[in-house]
Amino acid sequence: MTTWTSDEMAPRLGQSVDDLETPVLLADVDAMEQNIREYAAVADEHDVDLRSHVKTHKNAELAAREVELTGGTGICCQTLGEAETMARNGIDDIYLSYQVVGESKLDRLCWLDGKLDALATTVDSAATIDALEAAAARNDRTLHAVLEVDMGLHRTGASPEEAPALAERIADADALAFDGILAYDANVKSEASTEQEFEERCWEAMELAASVVDDIEAAGIEVAEVKVGGTATSRYSARHPVVTEINPGMYPFNDVGELELRPWEVSKADCTATVLTTVISVPDEDRLVVDGGSKTFSLDKPQMPVPKRRDDIEYVNASEEHGWIDTSESDETFAVGDRLEFVVPHVCTTINLHDLIVGVRDGEVADLWEVQARGKVR
Numbered sequence: 065m066t067t068w069t070s071d072e073m074a075p076r077l078g079q080s081v082d083d084l085e086t087p088v089l090l091a092d093v094d095a096m097e098q099n100i101r102e103y104a105a106v107a108d109e110h111d112v113d114l115r116s117h118v119k120t121h122k123n124a125e126l127a128a129r130e131v132e133l134t135g136g137t138g139i140c141c142q143t144l145g146e147a148e149t150m151a152r153n154g155i156d157d158i159y160l161s162y163q164v165v166g167e168s169k170l171d172r173l174c175w176l177d178g179k180l181d182a183l184a185t186t187v188d189s190a191a192t193i194d195a196l197e198a199a200a201a202r203n204d205r206t207l208h209a210v211l212e213v214d215m216g217l218h219r220t221g222a223s224p225e226e227a228p229a230l231a232e233r234i235a236d237a238d239a240l241a242f243d244g245i246l247a248y249d250a251n252v253k254s255e256a257s258t259e260q261e262f263e264e265r266c267w268e269a270m271e272l273a274a275s276v277v278d279d280i281e282a283a284g285i286e287v288a289e290v291k292v293g294g295t296a297t298s299r300y301s302a303r304h305p306v307v308t309e310i311n312p313g314m315y316p317f318n319d320v321g322e323l324e325l326r327p328w329e330v331s332k333a334d335c336t337a338t339v340l341t342t343v344i345s346v347p348d349e350d351r352l353v354v355d356g357g358s359k360t361f362s363l364d365k366p367q368m369p370v371p372k373r374r375d376d377i378e379y380v381n382a383s384e385e386h387g388w389i390d391t392s393e394s395d396e397t398f399a400v401g402d403r404l405e406f407v408v409p410h411v412c413t414t415i416n417l418h419d420l421i422v423g424v425r426d427g428e429v430a431d432l433w434e435v436q437a438r439g440k441v442r
């Protein structure tokens with residue numbers, strides 16, 4: 065059997081976007097870097113560190129660019145496999161904002177710890193603390209642990225009431241170092257719909273974090289770090305003096321979700337990740353079909369793709385390779401072969417569907433970023 069690739073058809077540096085095969089995932093390089101600088105300015109203003117969450121793009125070169133543009137020291141990852149991929153590609157300071165469970169995974173974590181300048185991981189229960197301590201001891205390492213505290217999302221995280229005892233358990237463990245708390249406040253996204261509500265709810269969440277810090281410190285344990293996450297919330301939560309570090313992930317790109325959530329500060333121009341599609345069928349004058357469906361755009365949230373440069377057409381439905389577009393409000397006549405560009409509904413899961421992010425500047429391919437940690441779910 066012959067195996068072959070059609071690499072010669074892949075995007076090439078300097079190629080005109082007009083000549084790219086579709087569907088293709090694009091990132092507007094200048095606007096993306098502008099978004100990164102904007103968050104770096106927020107972090108500077110509030111004197112917090114910015115540690116970008118690379119779960120969004122899963123590429124080490126982009127991660128390094130985020131570190132450079134934000135003046136940060138390292139990155140966040142969500143899976144161990146993601147962290148290993150970043151380490152293999154030159155990143156040496158990683159915070160894993162996720163509970164690592166299972167002996168063999170914990171041994172991998174210890175191995176990774178030996179390869180990096182700095183590594184910290186997340187725990188939120190006696191079970192995860194004890195297993196981490198056992199792994200560190202059997203691998204002869206000291207592991208840095210961050211205690212996740214539930215700010216109201218009710219996903220993972222110890223309750224604020226149990227946090228002091230768990231912090232003490234970490235601080236007492238010979239093979240562990242207690243770094244501080246993770247106060248991920250994404251619950252605010254479903255509680256707030258105006259700028260003022262974002263300000264108020266994020267402040268309330270950080271007041272809760274501050275009271276947890278007080279309780280832990282009352283037991284004589286220093287809380288050096290308070291990490292808070294999220295593109296939507298971190299720019300508000302950073303205003304609270306308890307916060308030491310923000311961990312936004314989507315912020316270089318934004319998406320339709322962010323556009324709908326915070327219209328006062330996110331516009332289509334700030335949505336830098338798009339998919340360029342081609343019209344493959346124009347069945348009648350009120351609808352057409354493009355070559356990007358649910359295997360191109362992740363539809364894990366209620367949002368649909370939104371046209372990047374126009375408002376007269378609507379992406380209304382998707383099957384796997386087909387995007388159904390309502391053109392009834394448009395005066396334009398569309399033809400097979402026309403190109404249409406859409407802002408992605410949810411950027412993290414959409415990037416995860418693609419092998420490559422094509423960086424675009426002035427209508428040409430300016431950069432190519434492989435989605436290196438795609439599939440690294442373990």
Ligand SMILES: Cc1ncc(COP(=O)(O)O)c(C=O)c1O
Pocket residue numbers: 117120161248292293294295296311312313314315412
């Ligand atoms: C713990 C944690 N921190 C940070 C982030 C990044 O948030 P966002 O994708 O909103 O930027 C996430 C995203 O899921 C997360 O789970």
